[in-house]
Amino acid sequence: QQQVKQSPQSLIVQKGGISIINCAYENTAFDYFPWYQQFPGKGPALLIAIRPDVSEKKEGRFTISFNKSAKQFSLHIMDSQPGDSATYFCAADRSTGFQKLVFGTGTRLLVSP
């Protein structure tokens, strides 16, 4: 119940295309869903996050779509650029009480020039 399933494991997208990464969770107590971007040899950095009271959040080229009933959320990267090539992790968290971030397995994105 604590798992967050992430797919695909790897993704190749042409420059200018749309990258889509999907995640699914089981525990309905989760109420905060961040996405992290990690470059090789670096720690993860928060990219964008969403709470279940909205179905979509957009920040620049990055959009999270959230489906509460299906317990799924996804990251869309519009106009993908070579600089977006990185590993992306979704995560699930709780706003209250002591809880650890639960990470997805990660998606390695390669944006070809």
Add this chain to the structure above:
Amino acid sequence: GAVVSQHPSRVICKSGTSVKIECRSLDFQATTMFWYRQFPKQSLMLMATSNEGSKATYEQGVEKDKFLINHASLTLSTLTVTSAHPEDSSFYICSARQKGGRTNTEAFFGQGTRLTVV
């Protein structure tokens, strides 16, 4: 966003020696710090959670005598890998959460430490 500084970024040590990794929250007070280990092409594996002034809570399978964690202040946590062996070679990452209120706040990550044991 808030800054978490992790030091060193890379360290090479001889087998049998101990290595200390520092994690500092530079512009906020971190009630809770987390230590992760990441193997190549894999997700982050939580090793332990440390709360300021109390003993760390280790995840199942993590040897607390081998991975010593100290969270002496609201801005500093350390991970000491004792009697390191080549199998301890990995990428270690810390994370810190801000103190305050009833709700959990954003988790910020350090830049990671690449440990190589030779």
